[in-house]
Amino acid sequence: MNHDIAHNNEISHDDDHHGPETGFKRWLFTTNHKDIGTLYLTLSCIMFFVAGTMALIIRVELFEPGRVILNPEFFNQMTTMHGLIMVFGVIMPAMAGLANWLIPMMIGSPDMALPRLNNWSFWLLPFAFSLLGSTLFMSGPAPDFGWTFYAPLSTTYGPKSTDFFIFSIHLMGASSIMAALNIVVTIFNMRAPGMTWTKLPIFVWTWLITAFLLLAVMPVLAGCVTMMLMDRHFHTSFFNAAGGGDPILFQHVFWFFGHPEVYILILPGFGVISEVIPTFSRKPLFGYMSMVYASCMIAILGFVVWMHHMFTTGAPYEAQLFFMYATMLVAVPTGIKVFNWVATIFKGSITFETPMLFALGFLVMFTLGGFSGLMLALVPSDYQYRDSYFVVAHFHYVLVSGSLFTIITAVYYWLPKWTGQMYSERLGQIHFWLSVIGMNVTFLPMHFLGLAGMPRRIPDYALQFTDFNQICTIGAFIFGFAQLILLYIVLKSCFSKSKPTATSQVWEGAKGLEWTLPSPVPYHTFETAPVIQ
């Protein structure tokens, strides 16, 4: 076996005889896609419980009118940090972790194309989040302007910690750009012979599209926060009307990043669901090519709808019409995907293991989020919905029962492959039901709160909103504590000393190169490329 090309340096590199390094050096210096995948997922898990705790703190304050445990200043910091950490520290790293673990195995490649870059992409993140988290311990407020950090609240009126926030975003952005580059290069260049584009696993397709989105928009975010930095410290006036600038420019630049960002958060998840549903329906994915085209359409359309986050800012009539129509149009490819999933299940032979449960939960509840999204697209209605709890309900339906559920689905689905241990199906089912119940009890009432007129980002509210807020808080605690079950399941599988209980096939209906490997997978796989018929 020819190791020279891959191992032409002095770092004591393992081969199949010696296994990986031991101790922290393994994790610090690894260039192995499986290890890096694990690192991303571990970071995501830790950040999930951090941001989740913040959410519970928020929900305690919102349990009743009047001050409960927090002052408004700290409340604003909690909502801001909860949003930032969930988006940048939980969903994105988790998706990157899945990409790292799965893409090479799915395309029959020994590793990612750029393994050292891969290591750096990950290790930027703990520094980025330490920097962001440290703002909570500085004197003066941490970022308190919402995860969307509009100017001039974040520029002229932003606390000193804002600059640390800006640098933290830069680090995260660099990490994402490098990871995206790695993924594109890997998928283009390292597919096994015979794996044509039309044979590419659908998860790989969705990550390919996501990677292009990341490459396109993360630099825009970097530009946005840099302009903020300039306004704050170098006497520019990008977002300051008094100096000839425009606060609305901030919103344009931010949302030009922000809208594709939300598709970045969901597209790999769509890929996961498209892998899982066929397995447990024992039927091929309905409409493979239309799924690919629909994902491309969603990505492309995602570039021309950003102003739907800004309908109340005072744009001209014609501009609002364009963005309304373009936004509504996204419902078509998204609908196609939902219908394709249902058509895959229709006339299948269905079983309900935990990955399938979460995939079905996603299918129903993400669609509900899509419906509120369609309602939000209508400009006149949006005038009532915007900045109310209706929006909060919408994006939590698509992010929690959307993105997060797809990540959980992926973990249940592939964990036996990664660790060789079958998790307890009973526990998985309990986790599922508590999550679904908790999720709906938390976020369904928020639709009503928003319609009744409750604004978002407020620590205290008028008396008529009390009942629903209390229901939301109860739901949040159910959902939050239910996730400890997942943590237990994952830790048990990862640290189990018993012999592997999973077969290489794991799931009867599973298809794809990764299922031809033993469970747990060896440290190096596909060192010789398989040939695809």
Next chain:
Amino acid sequence: MQNGISRIILFISFCFLAMKAYATPGINMPYGVSPISQEIYNLHMAAFYICCGIGAITFGVLLYSLIKFRKSKGAEAAHFHEHLGIEIFWTVIPTLILVALAIPATIVLKHIHNTEESALTIKITGYQWRWKYEYLDQGISFFSKLSTTQDQINNKTKKDDWYLLEVDNEVVVPVNTKVKLLVTADDVIHAWWVPELGVKQDAVPGFINENWILVTQPGTYRGQCGELCGVNHAFMPIVVKAVSQAEFVKWVSGHQKVAENKLQDDSLDKAKAAIAAHHA
């Protein structure tokens, strides 16, 4: 399987749990007292019913499949994975539904953007954390601040009925009169939002956004700031009082007298001070 049925049971139980909340102002958007709020309500309900319909069909087929095609009941999987006809159907029909929704939305939006022929103009300026109202043609100007006390917020005294939705100086407008709003801000971005009047407009520092309201029934209508603007974003509400034309005229002249008196008092004070200084 249990999945879909359990979901239905869940939803119905939730509805019973939430019964108490039916009595309070709303689980739905208010119909409101403005032609715009009412048009928006109708559009919102139309979109909602369409979503219900699509949901019923989609989830119906899903539920049916989950029950009928269980492996445990002996179902054997088919092998089809495409069907041009149905794929065209579920691309074209949703597109047509979207067009059907877009048409009324476009019309309502056109109405909202038509700020012409207003009888009264009010300039609204958002500050951290209060609103300033200027009736430009009448020469009236005043600030409007939250009047709920800190003691109530800190749970030291009982909360008023309109806790966090009450102000010291209300915006008074005549009924059945188109009132043009010029909305801006002095510091950060705020937003002027009164659900029952169907209006939300961002207040952007350095820019003026135009909008309008027309209140068809006398009464008091309350709203809140609709854009995060700092620490007290939750504490700068809006109260609009719609009154008859006669009452409005009275209110205007009352305010003008106050303004005049203030001007006279100011100039009288200045004159007195000048005389005192001269004699000193």
